[in-house]
Amino acid sequence: MEEPNHIYQFSLLNALMDGVSASGIPVSKFLSKGNQGLGTFVLMDGELLSLDGVVYQLQSEGRVREAGNDEQIPFGVTTNFVAEKTETVKLENKVAIDKILDTNLPPSANLFVTYRITGTFTHIKARTVKGQEYPGQPLSELGDSQFVSTYDNISGTVIGFRSPKAFQGLAVAGEHLHFISEDRKVGGHVLEISGENLKMGMARVKDVHVELPTGKDFNEATLVSDDAGIKKVEG
Ligand SMILES: [Zn+2]
Structure with missing residues (x-):
């Protein structure tokens, strides 16, 4: 297992935005890089x-x-998470996560941050992308056909990463979080969140390892950051 709170990432968000997702690293390798x-x-x-x-x-x-x-992951980010600080928190909305990180961690606006939130959430709105309809279809198009669902009073875990603005395109600048229910029956990319008496562990990240794909599709991608497009599909 990697050192605590180092990020390992495979590929770039911009590659995904360009639709590069035909192959990747095996699940076993991804699991060896973080928890x-x-x-x-x-x-x-x-x-x-x-x-x-x-x-x-x-x-x-x-x-x-x-x-x-043996399944493949064309884009992923992981870390061997060890909380630097753990707090009981109340979340009125997704924006509140930012404030909690700013209040509880030393200055970290230009560092990566990772966190884990557990408990019973009052409200979670999550989406799942339905998948490409043709090879190379850009992620920005898939946002229009995503499945969105809301869950009330649901127990589970949220895994989150906050990336600095300067890294938009390598990662999702700002908050990026996914949810899974305690019974492991539902989950998705979190669009809205609220709850109280939630346990939130958080840690700063200063070491980031990015492994790039070597294939033709990756090398033919333009990889130009589309700020508005990323915010639309990943915000
Ligand atoms: Zn996501």
Whole structure:
């Protein structure tokens, strides 16, 4: 396992925005790099959340399955999370996460931050991407066909990463968080969140390792940051 709170990332968000998602690293390798992570699957079939040794595929229509060791991850970020600080928090909305991180961690606006929130959430609105309809379809188009669901009074875990503005395109600048229910039956990319008496562990990250794909599709991608497009589909 990697050192605590180092980020390992495979590929770039911009590559995903350009539709590069035909292959990637195996689940087994991703799991060896950390105990919590986010990402997606080949052809962007759903959302990925990894937690304590298991990679979950959060599929459209809200279904969840465990991914096998040989399945491939075309984009993912993970870390061996060890909380630097743990607090009991109240979240009125998604923006509140930013404030809690700013209040509880030393200055970290230009560092990466990772966190884990557990408890019973008053409200979660989550989406799952339905997957590419043709190879190379850009992620920005898939945002229009995503499956969105809301859950009230649901117990579970949120895994989150906050990336600095300067890294928009490498990652999702700002907050990026995925949810999975305690019974592992539903989950997705979090659009809205609220709750109280939630346990939130958080840590700063100053070491980031990015592994790039070597394929033709990656090398033919333009990789130009589309700030508005990323905010629309990943915000
Ligand atoms: Zn996501």
